Amino acid sequence: MSLILGRVAQSDPSVCNTESTWIPNYKYEETRYNINLLDVKRRIILEINGHIPNNMTYRINNYGFRGDDWEIGTDCDVCIGSSNTWGGGNYEENIYPTLIAKETGRTVYNLGYPAGTADGTFRYATYWLPILKPKTVYSCWPGNTRSELITTIGDNDEKIHRHISWEEHKRKSGRWPTTEEHYRGWFENPENSMLNNLKNLMATKELCDNIGAEFIVTRPTFITIDDLSEEFQSQERYSISQGGDWPIGDIARDIKHRGAEFQRVLAQRLLDINEYDWAVAELQQDVFEGETHNENNR
Numbered sequence: 690m691s692l693i694l695g696r697v698a699q700s701d702p703s704v705c706n707t708e709s710t711w712i713p714n715y716k717y718e719e720t721r722y723n724i725n726l727l728d729v730k731r732r733i734i735l736e737i738n739g740h741i742p743n744n745m746t747y748r749i750n751n752y753g754f755r756g757d758d759w760e761i762g763t764d765c766d767v768c769i770g771s772s773n774t775w776g777g778g779n780y781e782e783n784i785y786p787t788l789i790a791k792e793t794g795r796t797v798y799n800l801g802y803p804a805g806t807a808d809g810t811f812r813y814a815t816y817w818l819p820i821l822k823p824k825t826v827y828s829c830w831p832g833n834t835r836s837e838l839i840t841t842i843g844d845n846d847e848k849i850h851r852h853i854s855w856e857e858h859k860r861k862s863g864r865w866p867t868t869e870e871h872y873r874g875w876f877e878n879p880e881n882s883m884l885n886n887l888k889n890l891m892a893t894k895e896l897c898d899n900i901g902a903e904f905i906v907t908r909p910t911f912i913t914i915d916d917l918s919e920e921f922q923s924q925e926r927y928s929i930s931q932g933g934d935w936p937i938g939d940i941a942r943d944i945k946h947r948g949a950e951f952q953r954v955l956a957q958r959l960l961d962i963n964e965y966d967w968a969v970a971e972l973q974q975d976v977f978e979g980e981t982h983n984e985n986n987r
Contacts, residue, residue, distance in 0.1 A: 705751055739780075759798050768786040769813065772801070773785075773829045773946065774805075777941060785953075793960075807885065819896075834856065835882070854876075856930075907968075
């Protein structure tokens with residue numbers, strides 16, 4: 690997605706106002722789906738979760754985000770975050786921005802974007818929140834193992850953001866970004882990314898305060914299998930990168946993200962409780978005390 694604020698969020702503007710089976714400009718999603726069809730276990734997961742046949746699509750709006758077109762000046766709420774907010778691998782009707790809109794009866798715009806970071810969430814928020822002027826800002830706040838690096842591409846020296854994560858040090862050994870000296874120094878000391886995440890979280894809260902919007906937050910790690918309905922708690926589990934061992938009946942099409950039940954719980958959690966203070970306290974504890982977050986201390 691594009692770095693340029695005030696322009697559509699897609700680096701290729703032609704994808705706006707289109708509907709795509711795959712995430713725009715991400716060529717591997719289709720490849721991985723086809724590979725998963727050949728794996729017996731993963732094919733079963735796709736079938737259970739309604740992804741065979743493959744009918745899921747992404748509607749890209751007039752500003753390059755997912756969902757309905759935005760009309761500036763509309764009385765609205767917004768959701769901000771990364772792929773859990775964008776709804777990677779999930780039908781649009783099942784993702785938490787859609788569910789919150791249905792429950793509240795309000796217009797809810799989705800500012801989430803795939804492979805997102807706290808940096809990018811703040812970057813989009815600092816531009817769009819003063820323009821959209823939402824009453825409430827909901828967020829499944831991104832994790833702290835990613836950061837954003839601005840790079841220049843093409844003959845026109847266009848600047849784009851690229852996310853970097855510590856997970857890349859294994860699968861991208863010997864090539865960008867693992868070849869960057871800064872990369873290893875940053876991620877080998879987790880306090881760097883934790884503090885960066887904390888600064889973005891607190892800055893976004895101030896943005897919301899400045900426009901008079903309520904900022905309601907949870908984190909994906911706050912939702913566990915115990916929060917799901919009994920039907921899912923008793924299911925066989927399968928390991929996915931964005932959820933760990935997770936019930937096979939609640940896994941997204943990419944077999945990477947959690948599925949519709951997770952999104953349902955996420956929407957209800959954001960409507961019932963605001964965990965902003967806990968998210969801040971968790972990061973402060975990890976950065977300044979070097980302690981690991983313990984759900985039992987909540």
